[in-house]
Amino acid sequence: MSFFPIRQVKARVTGNHQVAEATFRLVLSAKEFPAAAQPGQFIMLRTSTTEDPLLRRAFSLHDRKDDHLGILYKVVGRGTDWMARRRPGDVIDLIGPLGRGFSSAPPLRKALLVAGGMGIAPFRLLVRSLQSEGVEILLFYGARTAGDLLELEEMEAASVSLLLATEDGSRGEKGRVTELFREHFRKVEPSASFKIFACGPQAMLYEVARIALGQEIACDVSLESQMACGLGTCMGCVIATGSGYQRVCREGPVFSAQSLLLDESAVKHE
Secondary structure (H helix, E strand, O other): OOOOOOEEEEEEEEEEEEEEOOEEEEEEEOOOOOOOOOOOOEEEEOOOOOOOOOOOEEEEOOEEEOOEEEEEEEOOOHHHHHHHOOOOOOEEEEEEEEOEOOOOOOOOOEEEEEEEHHHHOOHHHHHHHHHHOOOEEEEEEEEOOHHHOOOHHHHHHOOOEEEEEEOOOOOOEEOOHHHHHHHHHOOOOOOOOEEEEEEOOHHHHHHHHHHHHHOOOOEEEEOOOOOOOOOOOOOOOEEEEOOEEEEOOOOOEEEEHHHEOOOHHHOOOO
C-alpha cells in the first residue's frame, strides 16, 4: 500500500537526456509532489496528450531532489518513444507516489544491492537514503553488455563499492549478476545489521531471494508487472505470495524475500 498522500501532478520537463542507447533520464519539476516519497515507490505517467495510448505507464522513482523528480527509462514502445521526444517546458501528467518502497529498518550497518539491467533505476534514491543513515553499500550490477550498464559514474561518485558482471564479458565478470552475487556472498558473515535490496528481472530477483533466505539475511526485492491502473483497483498485477495473491502496485512493488513463493512455477524466466 502507499504510505503517503497520492497526488495527480502536472509536471514540467526541465531535462530529458540520453544516457545510453535508447535510454534516457527525464527530469521533471513537480513542486506539488510529496517530498517524503520513498525509494522503491513508483509513479504512473501519462505518455500522451490524447487518449492513445489510453493507459498510464509505471516508472520507478529514480531520483527526488528539491522540487525535481528523475525518471530513468528505456524506449521500448509508443509510450516511451513519446517520452523521449519531450523537451524542456513540456508538461507531463503523473500520479504518485504509489506502492510500498524499500525498508531500512531495523538500523543497518551494511547494504548489499543487486541490480539487473534497468533494475538500477530506483537505486540512486535508495543509495542517498541509506548513506544518510551511515550505511556502507556494496552494489552488484549486471547487464547483457557493457553499454547496458548505467549510473556507474554516479555510483562511484557516491563512494558506492561496485562489482560488475556482463553476459558477454565486455566489462566486469563474464556471466550473470546472480552468479557474481552468489560467489561473493559466500564470504559474507550473516548479520542482523545486513540487508539485501534487489531490482531487476523476476528470475534474477527470485534467485537472489533464495540466496538470502539460505543465509537468513533480510532481503527486499522490487518486482515489475504490467499495470493498468497502478492503484490496486483492476487486480491486473497480482502475484502469488505466502499470504495469497497480492497486488504488485499496492502490497508491492517491494516485497520481502520471506513473503514470496519461490518455486519455479512462480518465476518468469527472461
